């Protein structure tokens with residue numbers, strides 16, 4: 136069994152981006168600038184945005200964090216988005232999800248200029264992705280593709296089962312794994328809350344990508360021998376004995392599933408760190424496109 140080490144690969148990617156930024160600086164070019172809007176005080180979201188800002192600092196990008204209160208109205212957020220859309224110094228920006236209930240997430244994501252949509256959530260970019268056109272691929276699915284690629288995991292002709300149909304992970308992942316090319320050329324089954332007999336489906340899978348958010352959902356008896364297991368679940372489970380009062384738990388019963396799997400991502404240290412590295416890649420791409 137091989138661990139797909141997202142922490143290591145994400146550090147490699149950051150080192151590669153750092154080298155590219157140094158070359159930009161040497162040529163007197165402007166470095167990429169990422170902005171992140173965060174609405175409210177959700178602890179996990181604040182942690183992720185802080186990690187994004189730190190990652191920008193590490194690779195030499197400029198970054199701006201825009202904090203807005205939990206009571207921000209949709210109109211106020213749309214105004215801030217328009218400000219970033221028209222700020223020529225900002226190459227790309229993201230709106231950290233989830234958003235408070237008074238805000239219509241889809242409406243807000245549609246207001247982002249597709250050329251600055253480094254999360255790849257705008258319908259235009261999502262459509263381009265589905266049509267195999269060059270675009271910003273959402274960072275988590277992009278990170279999973281990169282992990283499969285760097286570890287040389289074969290996907291062609293394999294049966295991939297994706298668990299969960301979220302717009303951020305499950306849905307795009309199902310499209311990307313079925314696309315032509317590598318990683319891709321897989322036969323994909325997308326499962327969700329109305330799927331019957333999920334074990335019958337997962338036990339036929341060569342590759343299982345679980346993005347459900349239910350701790351320890353995927354058990355050893357649900358997979359076949361030598362399956363490739365990608366765990367996208369990151370749930371904070373309360374544990375008063377842990378230093379932070381919680382432990383990060385994935386969708387996969389790692390202890391038992393890892394004994395049967397050929398490749399597996401850990402949680403933490405698997406898909407999560409890749410999400411941040413691929414956001415940096417998309418921001419670099421946005422900068423390069425703006426220079427053309």
Ligand SMILES: Nc1nc2c(c(=O)[nH]1)N[C@@H](CN(C=O)c1ccc(C(=O)N[C@@H](CCC(=O)O)C(=O)O)cc1)CN2
Pocket residue numbers: 179182183186229230231232233254274275303369383402403404405406407408409410411
């Ligand atoms: N606008 C966006 N919102 C959200 C996205 C996104 O891609 N764009 N994805 C997730 C959150 N996310 C990034 O934003 C994210 C989640 C987890 C990690 C990560 O590194 N996790 C660590 C554990 C960290 C911890 O202690 O909590 C790991 O798995 O090792 C990075 C980014 C939802 N929102």
